[in-house]
Amino acid sequence: MFNLKKIKQNAPAVPIFVWTGLLVGIPLIYVVVLSFLSRDNLGNVVFEFTLENYKRIFDPVYLKVFYNSFLLAALTGLITLFIGYPVAYFTANLEPKRRSLAMGLIILPFWISSLLRIYGWIILLGNKGLINNLLLKFNIIKEPLIMMYNFGTTLVGTAYMLIPFMIIALFNSVDKLDRSLLEASYDLGASKWKTFFNITLPLTMPGIAGGFILVFIPSLGLFFISDLLGGGKNVFLGNLINAQVTKGRNKPLAAAFSVGMIVLVLIVLYIYNRITKDKKEGLFL
Amino acid sequence: MNTKPKRLRTFYLSLFFVILYIPVLSVILYSFNQSPSTAQWTGFTLDWYKELFNDRVIAEVFKISIVVAFLTSILSAILGTAAAIVALHVTKGMEKKINTVMILPLLIPEVALGVSLLLFFSALKLPFGYLTLVLSHSLFCVPYVYIMVQLRLKEIDISIIEAAKDLGAGTGQIIKTIILPLVMPSILTASLLAIAISLDDVVISTYMAGPTSTTLPVHIFSMMRVGVTPKINALCTLILVGTFFIVGLSQLISKTRKQKEEF
Numbered sequence: 001m002f003n004l005k006k007i008k009q010n011a012p013a014v015p016i017f018v019w020t021g022l023l024v025g026i027p028l029i030y031v032v033v034l035s036f037l038s039r040d041n042l043g044n045v046v047f048e049f050t051l052e053n054y055k056r057i058f059d060p061v062y063l064k065v066f067y068n069s070f071l072l073a074a075l076t077g078l079i080t081l082f083i084g085y086p087v088a089y090f091t092a093n094l095e096p097k098r099r100s101l102a103m104g105l106i107i108l109p110f111w112i113s114s115l116l117r118i119y120g121w122i123i124l125l126g127n128k129g130l131i132n133n134l135l136l137k138f139n140i141i142k143e144p145l146i147m148m149y150n151f152g153t154t155l156v157g158t159a160y161m162l163i164p165f166m167i168i169a170l171f172n173s174v175d176k177l178d179r180s181l182l183e184a185s186y187d188l189g190a191s192k193w194k195t196f197f198n199i200t201l202p203l204t205m206p207g208i209a210g211g212f213i214l215v216f217i218p219s220l221g222l223f224f225i226s227d228l229l230g231g232g233k234n235v236f237l238g239n240l241i242n243a244q245v246t247k248g249r250n251k252p253l254a255a256a257f258s259v260g261m262i263v264l265v266l267i268v269l270y271i272y273n274r275i276t277k278d279k280k281e282g283l284f285l
Numbered sequence: 286m287n288t289k290p291k292r293l294r295t296f297y298l299s300l301f302f303v304i305l306y307i308p309v310l311s312v313i314l315y316s317f318n319q320s321p322s323t324a325q326w327t328g329f330t331l332d333w334y335k336e337l338f339n340d341r342v343i344a345e346v347f348k349i350s351i352v353v354a355f356l357t358s359i360l361s362a363i364l365g366t367a368a369a370i371v372a373l374h375v376t377k378g379m380e381k382k383i384n385t386v387m388i389l390p391l392l393i394p395e396v397a398l399g400v401s402l403l404l405f406f407s408a409l410k411l412p413f414g415y416l417t418l419v420l421s422h423s424l425f426c427v428p429y430v431y432i433m434v435q436l437r438l439k440e441i442d443i444s445i446i447e448a449a450k451d452l453g454a455g456t457g458q459i460i461k462t463i464i465l466p467l468v469m470p471s472i473l474t475a476s477l478l479a480i481a482i483s484l485d486d487v488v489i490s491t492y493m494a495g496p497t498s499t500t501l502p503v504h505i506f507s508m509m510r511v512g513v514t515p516k517i518n519a520l521c522t523l524i525l526v527g528t529f530f531i532v533g534l535s536q537l538i539s540k541t542r543k544q545k546e547e548f
Contacts, residue, residue, distance in 0.1 A: 010379045012371045019364065020386045023424045024393070027405035031397075034404060087301050090294040105302050111528050112309055113485050115505050116521040120308025122513060123315055128324040130311055160308070221394030224487050224506055238396045238488075245400055245492070255404065258397040265394060 028262070035255035045251055053256035062240075066260065069237040072155060072226075073219040077212045079159045080166040084211070088170035089200075092177075106167050118157050118228050125153060125229075149231030157229040158219045165218075166211040173207020174200075209275045217265055237261050313525070316518035323513060333519040343504065343520065350484055350501040353415060357422040358479040362472050364423065365430025369468075370460060372431075373438050387431045390424050395488040398424075403492040414495030421493045422486060426479035430472070437471040438464070470542040477535045481528055 038050045056062055091102045109117065124130050125147040132144040147153065177200065185195040223238030232239070237257060244254035316334070320327040337343060372383045390398060402421050411417055441464070449459050487502045494503055501524075508517055 006376060010375045013375050013379055013383055016368050016371060016383055017386060019427075020389055023402070023420065024389055024398070027401035028393075030405050030408065031401045083301070086297055090298050093294070102298060102302075105305070108532075109305065109309075111481055111532050113502070113521060113524050113528070115485075115487060115502055115509065116312055116525060117308055119509055119513075119517065119521060120310075120312045122509075123311045123323055123518075124308055126323065126513065128322055130323065133324060160305075163305075217392060217394055221396035221488060223396060228506075228509055238394070241396050241400055242491070245403060251404060254400055258400050261394055261397050265392065269392070 031255045031258055034252055035259050037252050039250060039252055050252075053253050056253060057256060057260055062257075065235050065237055065240050066264075068151075068234050069220055069261075070264065072151075072158060072236060073216045075155055076158045076162060076219045077166075077215045079155070080163045080215050081170075081208060081211065083159075084163055084166040084170055085208075088167050088174050088207075091167075092171055092174040103171070106164055106171075109164050114161060115224070117161060118225055121153070121157055121160065121229060122148070125156075148229065149233055151230065151234050154226045154230035154234065154236075157225045158222060161222065161225060162215045162219060165214040169211030169214055170204065170207045173204040173210075177203055206276050209272050213268065213272050216268055220261055220264065309525070312518050313522045316515055316522045318515055318518075321515060333515040334523070336516055337519050337523070340516075343501075346499050346501045346504045349415075349498050353418045353422060353500060354480045354483040356415070356419045357426055357483040358476040360419060360423045361426035361430050361479045362476045365427045365475065366434050366465075366468065366472055368427070368431050369434040369438055370464060372435060387428050391428050395425075399489040399492040402489070406493075412495065413493060414498040417493040417495070418490060418498070418500065421489050422479075422483040425486075425489070426482055429478055429482065430475040433471050433475040433478075434468050437468045441467055470538050473538050474535045477531050477538075481531055484524070484528070 034045065035053050036049055036051070038046050038048045038052065040046050057066070087106070091099060091106070094102055122129070126132070127144045127146060127148065129147075131147070132141075135141045136144065181199055181203075182195055185199050190198070220236075221238045223236065223242045226232075226234065226236050226239055230236075237260070241254050241257045241261070244250045244257065248254075315323055317329050317331070318326055319330040319332070368383065368387060372380045375383070399421070402417070402424075406413065406417050445463060446459055449463055454462070485502060486500070487506050490500045490503050491506075494500055505517065505520060508514075
């Protein structure tokens with residue numbers, strides 16, 4: 001049965017769906033279609049159905065790229081969680097004035113150019129960089145340390161870029177924590193660590209899961225970080241898609257990899273929804 | 286809390302903030318270094334800034350970036366605000382759907398979104414340049430405006446709107462005389478955020494830029510790939526000063542808003 005009043009009330013929402021449909025929905029459908037098409041020798045797309053592009057994902061070379069990207073994103077999530085949790089926890093316990101100062105310092109990097117923040121690490125970690133200069137000057141080392149252009153540098157850069165997202169998600173969760181539960185736990189004789197693992201940690205789980213999502217998704221696609229800090233030694237999905245589109249001119253293959261990347265995101269989102277299903281405060285969906 | 290954990294807390298937080306800001310500060314510091322290499326500090330200079338002002342290419346891409354950022358912020362402010370007002374009007378179930386649809390562009394990794402737009406726009410034979418840049422930037426700026434305006438709308442006392450309705454005001458009149466003035470500070474803050482986001486985007490702009498219309502971050506990225514020069518440091522420092530000016534402005538807006546509310 002159509003409810004005329006409801007339809008009339010919801011009618012103004014139509015343009016919103018048209019906007020997102022045009023700029024997200026249709027392009028994504030187009031990419032999915034494209035990923036099943038082939039190309040000729042000149043790089044033009046030919047309307048001929050093929051599974052070749054998906055078969056190539058399972059080529060060990062490309063499988064390694066998926067593995068690299070997943071590893072980078074998962075490790076970024078874990079590192080930002082371990083470094084960020086104490087930051088969020090301590091900040092939430094600060095007195096009001098210092099607390100807003102700390103929150104300001106956590107949020108400020110959002111306004112600082114991401115290229116500048118990555119470039120800063122080149123200045124610090126380069127062979128002629130600041131850290132090597134200082135270590136050489138004080139005779140701690142004889143030869144400059146080689147810190148740039150490996151998986152670790154990319155990881156440092158990605159974690160550095162995304163840690164504010166993690167901290168904010170964690171902070172919101174820690175801040176909502178009911179202090180009386182902690183006091184009750186202490187009163188009943190539980191130790192600090194026991195209280196943390198039995199009460200604080202489970203109650204802040206939605207923040208942990210939310211922060212993980214907020215860090216995991218973008219870290220799959222920030223190709224400029226691995227380009228600048230990783231030096232192209234380790235290839236990640238973002239770099240591969242970028243190279244296929246701009247240099248390789250293999251649009252169907254790039255489309256198939258994009259679909260693969262989105263599927264990876266969907267799997268993670270699905271797990272996130274399962275984790276936070278019975279808790280009301282999900283981030284989205 | 287006794288003093289020992291407190292000291293640990295202060296130490297941990299201080300260490301974290303030092304590491305968070307050292308890369309930024311070293312970029313600023315070396316923009317004033319005479320030597321073109323970071324290997325040594327040879328003295329203070331403003332030469333790199335002078336060289337920057339004589340660079341025609343940078344002036345050109347800067348102009349493009351500013352135009353794109355302003356158009357993006359205007360378009361996203363209009364669309365984001367309109368969507369937030371619509372979400373207030375529709376049924377609860379529809380509001381939830383709108384929330385999901387609005388946040389969708391932020392759930393897709395930027396490369397995938399950029400590539401899908403690139404392939405789609407080139408299939409449509411749209412000319413790459415201002416149009417594609419503004420459309421794609423708006424796509425991921427609208428969610429921020431939507432969220433910020435929606436938060437403010439939820440604070441509005443619904444009885445004011447009911448009263449206006451009872452007194453015979455139409456929807457358009459209510460929006461114009463009640464809702465818009467109340468959410469204006471949020472719209473302005475969100476627009477400034479949109480400018481900052483647009484000015485900072487590298488990934489999507491890489492795909493959306495036309496042959497003659499590269500944006501500043503895309504240009505800086507290509508400069509950085511070639512190597513380290515203090516000119517990049519100087520350019521980054523100037524951009525930092527510019528964005529902090531915008532941050533200051535948005536802080537000022539929210540401050541005056543709070544003062545107004547106290548009356």
